[in-house]
Amino acid sequence: MRVLVTGVKGQLGYDVMNELAGRGHEGIGVDIQEMDITDAASVEKVITEAAPDAVIHCAAYTAVDAAEDNVDLCRRVNAGGTENIARVCKALNCKMMYISTDYVFNGQGTRPWEPDDKREPLNVYGQTKYEGELAVETLEKFFLVRIAWVFGVNGKNFIKTMLNLGKTRDHLTVVADQIGSPTYTYDLARLLVDMIETDKYGRYHATNEGLCSWYEFACEIFKQAGMNVTVSPVTSDQYPAKAKRPMNSRMDKSKLDEMGFKRLPSWQDALGRYLKEIQ
Numbered sequence: 001m002r003v004l005v006t007g008v009k010g011q012l013g014y015d016v017m018n019e020l021a022g023r024g025h026e027g028i029g030v031d032i033q034e035m036d037i038t039d040a041a042s043v044e045k046v047i048t049e050a051a052p053d054a055v056i057h058c059a060a061y062t063a064v065d066a067a068e069d070n071v072d073l074c075r076r077v078n079a080g081g082t083e084n085i086a087r088v089c090k091a092l093n094c095k096m097m098y099i100s101t102d103y104v105f106n107g108q109g110t111r112p113w114e115p116d117d118k119r120e121p122l123n124v125y126g127q128t129k130y131e132g133e134l135a136v137e138t139l140e141k142f143f144l145v146r147i148a149w150v151f152g153v154n155g156k157n158f159i160k161t162m163l164n165l166g167k168t169r170d171h172l173t174v175v176a177d178q179i180g181s182p183t184y185t186y187d188l189a190r191l192l193v194d195m196i197e198t199d200k201y202g203r204y205h206a207t208n209e210g211l212c213s214w215y216e217f218a219c220e221i222f223k224q225a226g227m228n229v230t231v232s233p234v235t236s237d238q239y240p241a242k243a244k245r246p247m248n249s250r251m252d253k254s255k256l257d258e259m260g261f262k263r264l265p266s267w268q269d270a271l272g273r274y275l276k277e278i279q
């Protein structure tokens with residue numbers, strides 16, 4: 001297959017390109033320099049010339065707190081950019097995969113979110129990713145894959161932040177009342193390519209297996225990295241951030257089983273492999 005991938009300088013796009021190459025597919029990677037997704041004419045030209053069988057759209061405005069002050073740019077990238085890509089995919093009749101987020105949900109309760117649950121974002125980033133979802137859902141051949149708490153070799157993430165803080169501090173406080181599942185881009189890339197090879201279109205949730213709070217995630221990072229850093233749990237109220245975060249990011253992934261897709265390994269296993277990879 002010929003697959004055009006956006007956001008290849010980011011965490012996920014980088015691993016998707018590697019996975020495509022390893023599986024014998026032709027990956028055409030672009031980032032903002034080759035194709036600014038807010039520029040409709042550029043999107044049309046680049047994708048039409050590439051004539052792909054599928055587009056895996058990983059590019060996004062991902063600075064969640066900064067988005068609260070940069071609403072227009074965030075919307076132009078996450079909603080407008082996705083709409084630009086969807087329009088060309090429709091014209092070319094090619095598959096489109098859109099990567100979305102747990103932040104489209106309101107985070108209430110403790111029940112794991114199902115792919116067709118009501119969307120009610122709490123912050124600007126989540127709202128604009130939701131608007132991107134609506135654009136993709138106008139297509140017939142779409143995959144919408146919601147992921148959460150992402151970490152990859154290529155980019156900034158929570159694990160790298162913890163490891164850096166742990167170099168200069170022996171004690172940290174981390175929020176313990178937001179529950180979710182980390183997602184290793186290396187593991188996710190395998191699943192995304194499994195999916196794009198099929199015509200089992202629709203909405204999915206995909207993360208590594210198992211649940212934790214950010215506090216538990218931090219404790220496990222320092223344990224596996226062999227660093228002597230103590231971590232104390234705090235509530236979200238005690239650690240105010242610009243953008244409101246969902247407390248409940250539990251994601252129901254049973255649709256993966258129903259559709260015959262292999263789930264990702266546990267997040268602890270993924271963390272161990274990731275630490276080896278970046279050391």
Ligand SMILES: NC(=O)c1ccc[n+]([C@@H]2O[C@H](COP(=O)([O-])OP(=O)(O)OC[C@H]3O[C@@H](n4cnc5c(N)ncnc54)[C@H](OP(=O)(O)O)[C@@H]3O)[C@@H](O)[C@H]2O)c1
Pocket residue numbers: 006007008009010011012013031032033035036037038057058059060061062077081099100101102129147148149150151154155156
């Ligand atoms: N990170 C998470 O925790 C998380 C959680 C849930 C869902 N997701 C979703 O998962 C996907 C991949 O996330 P990620 O962590 O790999 O993101 P990332 O590392 O921030 O990469 C996104 C890439 O998109 C590029 N980009 C930004 N604006 C663009 C534009 N106008 N035109 C073209 N490219 C543009 C970025 O370039 P610059 O760096 O130059 O801006 C960056 O290379 C995104 O759709 C994100 O919304 C992420």
